[in-house]
Amino acid sequence: MKKIIKMTTIWLICFFLLLIDNSSYASANVAYKTFTEDGFGNYVETQTAYTVKSTIVKFGDELFSQASDLKVSSDGLIYVSDTGHGRVIVGDQNGEFIRIIGDDILTRPTGIFLTDDRLYVADEIAEKVFVFSLEGELLDEFGRPDSILFGSGSTFVPERIAVDQRDNVYIISRGNSNGMIQINANTGDFIGYFSPNQTRVSPLTVFRRAIFTDEQLSRMIDMVPPTATNINIDNRGLVYTVTQGEGRDSIKKLNMAGQNIIDIQAFDPFPISIDIGSLDNIFVASENGFIYEYTSEGNLLFVFGGRDNGRQRVGVFGKLSAVALDDEDNIYALDQEKNEIQIFQPTEFASLVHEALTLYQNGDYAASKEPWEEVIRLNSLFDFANLGLGEAYFKEEMYDEALDSFRLAKYKTGYSDSFWELRNIWLRENMIRILFILVGLVVLKKLWNMFERRYRYIARWKERINKKYELKLLKDIVFLKHLLRHPLDSFYSIKYENKTSVLSSTLLLLFFFIIYVCDKYYSGFIFRTVEDGEYTIGTDFLVVTSSMIFIIVCHYLVCTINDGEGKFQQIYSGVIYSLAPYFILKPFVIVASNVLTFNEIYLLQFANFFIYSWVAILVFVMIKEINDYSIRETIRVILLTLFTLLIGVLLIFIVYVLVSQMLTFVVSIFNEGVYRVENR
Numbered sequence: 250m251k252k253i254i255k256m257t258t259i260w261l262i263c264f265f266l267l268l269i270d271n272s273s274y275a276s277a278n279v280a281y282k283t284f285t286e287d288g289f290g291n292y293v294e295t296q297t298a299y300t301v302k303s304t305i306v307k308f309g310d311e312l313f314s315q316a317s318d319l320k321v322s323s324d325g326l327i328y329v330s331d332t333g334h335g336r337v338i339v340g341d342q343n344g345e346f347i348r349i350i351g352d353d354i355l356t357r358p359t360g361i362f363l364t365d366d367r368l369y370v371a372d373e374i375a376e377k378v379f380v381f382s383l384e385g386e387l388l389d390e391f392g393r394p395d396s397i398l399f400g401s402g403s404t405f406v407p408e409r410i411a412v413d414q415r416d417n418v419y420i421i422s423r424g425n426s427n428g429m430i431q432i433n434a435n436t437g438d439f440i441g442y443f444s445p446n447q448t449r450v451s452p453l454t455v456f457r458r459a460i461f462t463d464e465q466l467s468r469m470i471d472m473v474p475p476t477a478t479n480i481n482i483d484n485r486g487l488v489y490t491v492t493q494g495e496g497r498d499s500i501k502k503l504n505m506a507g508q509n510i511i512d513i514q515a516f517d518p519f520p521i522s523i524d525i526g527s528l529d530n531i532f533v534a535s536e537n538g539f540i541y542e543y544t545s546e547g548n549l550l551f552v553f554g555g556r557d558n559g560r561q562r563v564g565v566f567g568k569l570s571a572v573a574l575d576d577e578d579n580i581y582a583l584d585q586e587k588n589e590i591q592i593f594q595p596t597e598f599a600s601l602v603h604e605a606l607t608l609y610q611n612g613d614y615a616a617s618k619e620p621w622e623e624v625i626r627l628n629s630l631f632d633f634a635n636l637g638l639g640e641a642y643f644k645e646e647m648y649d650e651a652l653d654s655f656r657l658a659k660y661k662t663g664y665s666d667s668f669w670e671l672r673n674i675w676l677r678e679n680m681i682r683i684l685f686i687l688v689g690l691v692v693l694k695k696l697w698n699m700f701e702r703r704y705r706y707i708a709r710w711k712e713r714i715n716k717k718y719e720l721k722l723l724k725d726i727v728f729l730k731h732l733l734r735h736p737l738d739s740f741y742s743i744k745y746e747n748k749t750s751v752l753s754s755t756l757l758l759l760f761f762f763i764i765y766v767c768d769k770y771y772s773g774f775i776f777r778t779v780e781d782g783e784y785t786i787g788t789d790f791l792v793v794t795s796s797m798i799f800i801i802v803c804h805y806l807v808c809t810i811n812d813g814e815g816k817f818q819q820i821y822s823g824v825i826y827s828l829a830p831y832f833i834l835k836p837f838v839i840v841a842s843n844v845l846t847f848n849e850i851y852l853l854q855f856a857n858f859f860i861y862s863w864v865a866i867l868v869f870v871m872i873k874e875i876n877d878y879s880i881r882e883t884i885r886v887i888l889l890t891l892f893t894l895l896i897g898v899l900l901i902f903i904v905y906v907l908v909s910q911m912l913t914f915v916v917s918i919f920n921e922g923v924y925r926v927e928n929r
Contacts, residue, residue: 288659309346
C-alpha cells in the first residue's frame with residue numbers, strides 16, 4: 250500500500266513538473282505583446298496576432314553576414330541580400346540552400362526587388378543597379394544617369410530599389426534629397442525624380458534667416474529634406490515609402506502623381522522596411538524591432554515584436570532590417586544583428602480580423618457583420634472592429650446601430666454622418682409637429698404679454714419682493730444683462746456706484762468654472778476634446794481659478810505702477826463681468842454642440858469666435874474705463890500684462906524645478922542614511 254502511494258505521488262509530481270515545463274515553453278514562444286490602436290489613439294493590448302512559425306539562420310551551410318534586405322517570390326523562395334558577403338543568397342522556407350546570385354559581380358548589395366522573371370539589386374559600393382534572371386544570369390546594369398536633368402552635383406549611391414509593371418525602376422540614393430530616381434529598365438534612360446520629401450522649417454530657422462547675416466547663414470547646416478529609407482510597389486503601381494524622422498509623414502502611399510493618399514496616426518520614428526499584403530494591408534518594420542500592420546487606408550491593426558534583451562527569445566529582434574510577405578500573408582522578418590530570418594504566421598484572431606476586413610472591402614457588408622461581432626466578443630477593446638461594424642451598418646442604412654458602433658469605436662466622422670441621417674429622418678417625421686409647437690409658443694407669449702400689461706401680476710410681485718427683501722447680491726448678478734447692453738455705463742457704475750461686489754464676482758467665477766467643465770466634458774461627442782471617462786475636475790478647478798486670479802493680480806500690479814485709477818476690487822469685478830458674453834451665450838453653444846454635426850461645424854466656430862471676440866473687446870474697454878487710460882495707454886498696459894504673465898510663469902517654473910531638486914536631494918540623503926544605518 251505504501252509502495253502504491255509512493256509511486257502515485259511520484260507520478261503526480263512528474264505530471265505537475267511537466268505542466269510547469271509546458272506552460273513556460275508556451276510563454277517562451279510568445280516573448281512579446283501585441284497591441285492595437287483605440288479610437289483615441291492609445292495603444293491597447295490585444296490577442297496575439299502573429300506567432301513565430303520557424304527561424305532560419307542559414308541556407309544549407311551558407312550563413313548570412315549583415316543581411317539588409319529580403320524578398321519572397323511567388324513560388325515561396327526567399328531572396329536575401331547578403332550584404333557582408335557581397336551576394337544574394339536564395340533558399341526556401343525550410344532553410345534549404347537553392348543558389349547564390351552575383352557573388353563574383355556584386356560588392357555590397359543593400360536592396361533587392363523581385364518581378365516575375367527578374368531580380369534587381371542595388372549595390373552602394375559599385376554605385377550600380379544590376380539586373381539578374383531568377384536563375385542568376387546577369388542581364389543588365391545601370392550606373393549613374395548621364396542626363397543633364399539628373400544634376401551634376403546629385404549623388405548616385407543606390408540603397409533601395411523597386412520596379413513597377415511598366416518596367417520603371419525607382420531608386421533611393423543615399424544623400425540625394427531630390428526624390429527617388431526613376432530609370433526606364435528597358436532603355437536605361439533617366440526619367441526624372443519622383444516625390445521628394447518636403448523640407449521642414451522650424452520657427453527658429455525662420456527667425457535666424459530674418460536676423461542673421463549672409464556669413465552667419467553660410468555657417469549653418471543647409472536645410473535639406475531627408476532621403477526616403479525604403480520603398481515598395483504594389484500590383485496597382487502605387488508606391489510605398491518609409492522615411493525616418495518624418496513623424497506622421499514617415500509612411501507614405503503615393504499615387505502616380507506622387508501625392509500621399511493615406512494619413513497615418515500611429516507611427517514609429519525609425520521605420521526601415523515596408524511591404525504590402527494580400528489585402529493591400531501595409532506592413533512596416535522598424536529598427537526598434539516592432540512590426541506594424543495597417544489597413545490600406547492607414548488604420549493600425551496590430552503592432553508586435555520589440556527589442557531582444559539578450560535572452561535570444563523568438564519573436565523579438567536585435568535590429569530589424571527588412572520585412573516581406575508571401576502569398577499566405579506569412580511575415581518574413583530579417584534581423585541584421587542576429588543574421589536570422591523569423592517567419593510569423595497569422596493566428597486565428599488575426600485571420601478573423603482579416604476575414605471581416607476582406608468581406609467589407611469586397612462590399613459584402615452583411616456578411617462582414619458576423620466576423621466583426623466575433624472579434625468584438627473576443628476583445629471588446631478592439632475599436633477597429635466596432636468601426637468596421639459601424640461602417641457595415643451605415644452601408645445598410647441601419648443608422649441607429651451604426652451610431653452606437655461608431656460611438657464605441659470613438660470614430661467621430663462616422664458618428665457625425667450617422668447622426669446627420671438620424672436627425673434628418675426625425676425632422677421629416679416631426680416637422681409639422683415642431684411648427685405647431687413653435688406657433689403655439691409664439692401665441693402663448695403674445696397672450697401672456699397682453700395679460701401682463703393689463704394686470705401687471707409679475708411687475709407687482711417684483712415690487713413687493715424688492716420692498717421686503719434687500720436682494721443686492723441678486724441685483725449684482727443680474728447686472729450682467731445691463732453690461733451687455735451698455736458696457737461704458739456699466740464699467741462707470743462698477744467704478745463709482747458700487748454696482749458689483751467681491752461676493753457676486755466670486756460666484757460668477759465659480760459659474761465660469763461650471764460652464765468650463767460642461768464645455769470640456771459634456772459638449773457633443775464629436776466636438777469633445779477629452780476621452781470618455783476622463784474627469785480631472787479637481788485639477789481643472791485649481792488651474793482655472795488660479796490662472797484667473799494670477800492674471801488679475803498681474804494686471805493690477807501693472808496698472809498700479811502705470812498710474813491706473815482702478816482698485817483691486819474694481820479690476821477683479823471688471824475682469825469677471827467682462828466675461829458676460831461667455832456666461833450668457835456659451836451654455837447655448839454647449840447645448841447646440843450636442844445636436845450639430847461636422848456639416849454645421851462652422852456655426853460653432855463662428856459662435857465661439859463671436860463670444861471670445863466680444864469678451865476681448867469688453868476687457869479692453871474695462872481696462873480703459875476703470876483706469877482712465879487712453880487707447881494707447883491701454884494697449885501698452887495689456888502688452889506689459891502679457892509680459893508680466895510670461896515672467897511670472899517662468900518664475901513659477903524655476904521655483905518648481907528648484908523645489909523638486911531640493912526634495913530629490915533630501916530624499917536621496919535620507920535613503921543614504923537609512924542604507925548606512927542598516928548596513929552598519
